[in-house]
Every structure is written in C-alpha cells, then in structure tokens.
Amino acid sequence: MTAASVNVGPFARDLPLDLSTMRQTIGKVLASDAGPLQREQGDDLERLMRGHLAVVIPEALGRRTAVTASTVDRAAAGAVSLLKFPFGLTTMQRKAMGSVLQVLVNVIDPPRGISPSSRPQLTTILYTLLHGNAVLEEVMRGLRNLARDKDIPVYRTVHDSGMITTPRRYRPGWRQIDDLITRRRINHLVVPSLKQIVYLGEEEPGFLRWLGRHGVELHCAGADHSQRAGEAR
Structure with missing residues (x-):
C-alpha cells in the first residue's frame, strides 16, 4: 500500500x-x-x-x-x-x-524516547481492580498523576470489578491486557499496587520476569514495588 x-x-x-x-x-x-x-x-x-x-x-x-x-x-x-x-x-x-x-x-510522532523505527505501537495502560466503583475516579486520578510524574503518556485505562483473590484469567479487563502484552503492544503498565495483579507472593518473581520478557515496565502507586519488571530475579 x-x-x-x-x-x-x-x-x-x-x-x-x-x-x-x-x-x-x-x-x-x-x-x-x-x-x-x-x-x-x-x-x-x-x-x-x-x-x-x-x-x-x-x-x-x-x-x-x-x-x-x-x-x-x-x-x-x-x-x-x-x-x-x-x-x-x-x-x-x-x-x-x-x-x-x-x-x-x-x-x-513517536512518544518521547521512542524512535520511529522501534515500537510504533507504544501503549501505556492504567489498570485497577476494585470491589465496587465508589472510589474508581479517585484511584484513576492517582494513576494518571503517577504517569504524568514519570512523563509517560496514557493511551488506555482498564478496570475490573472484583476482589484481589479473583484469578487474572477470570478478569475480563486483565485478559485484554494479557493479550496486548503477549503481542508486545504495551511497554508501560501503571497500577495502584502489585497485589492487585499478583495476590500470592510466590507468584511475584515469575510474573515480573514475564513482564520483563515482553518489554513492559511496571509502575506501582503503592510502596510494595519499586523495581522495573525486567530486573526481577
């Protein structure tokens, strides 16, 4: 064409x-x-x-x-x-x-720090898992502020309703993100807390390595995680 x-x-x-x-x-x-x-x-x-x-x-x-x-x-x-x-x-x-x-x-017009020839599909995702929507707007505002502070543009927000004990495979929103990560359409993921994605601590290293293999950097608003995904051991 x-x-x-x-x-x-x-x-x-x-x-x-x-x-x-x-x-x-x-x-x-x-x-x-x-x-x-x-x-x-x-x-x-x-x-x-x-x-x-x-x-x-x-x-x-x-x-x-x-x-x-x-x-x-x-x-x-x-x-x-x-x-x-x-x-x-x-x-x-x-x-x-x-x-x-x-x-x-x-x-x-590639986002800052990305060359035109590298990743034209650059996407930043904000993801929340909440039981009810009462504080959804407030939580999303916090995630947007974090993305702004890190100077990473936001292109999509995804929200699941449920408990943190709900496995990721049963979350409709997360299944969309999983597909995008697998197809390498995401390189930043912003969440309130790693616990919203990984409930059992023993899953953390494997999950972070998976993100790292797909070139995704994880940003958490909470204090439970400060590594880049690719640095997990």
Missing part, C-alpha cells in the same frame, strides 16, 4: 496535522472506564476520527521504513476498511478505528 493508492478525499493533504487533538480523541475512544457514550458523543468522536484518518493515513504511509512498513500497512488497510463503513459505527468499530489511528499517529 502506498500513499498514492489511498483515496481519503481531495483536500486531505492540505489539512494540518493536529496531533494533540488526535491523541485526545484516541484517549476518549479507547478509555474503557468512560462508560457508554451518548449517541451524539459517539457521532462527534466518529466524525473527528474520520477527519483525522484522512490526513494521517497518507502521512504515515509516506514515512514508512523497513522496520515499520508492515505495521503501517496493516493499520492503514484496517483504517481504510473502517472508513468504507457508513457513518454510525458501533462501539467496537469506533474502538477499532481509534486503535489504528493510534498506531499511525505514533509512527508520525
């Missing part, structure tokens, strides 16, 4: 790249703790993403390298397929559009 082969509209190339607005749109679309959107809100986000993709696809294709070519081509092809759907996408289709937009934006 080449930039010339993508038909995104006659004026797309003349529009400015507002990457800040694009990242804000991506964050709203991919946030899993935002709750169901009103129809008008969903429509507004879809209009924004369609406009963003019109300018991002040709730009990202024009910046392909030997390392990023396959990633960019897949994302661009997925975006073009979604753009062919009539207006009024489902929630899942909007999230899919947000995901491919995120990949393409990161190719054009």
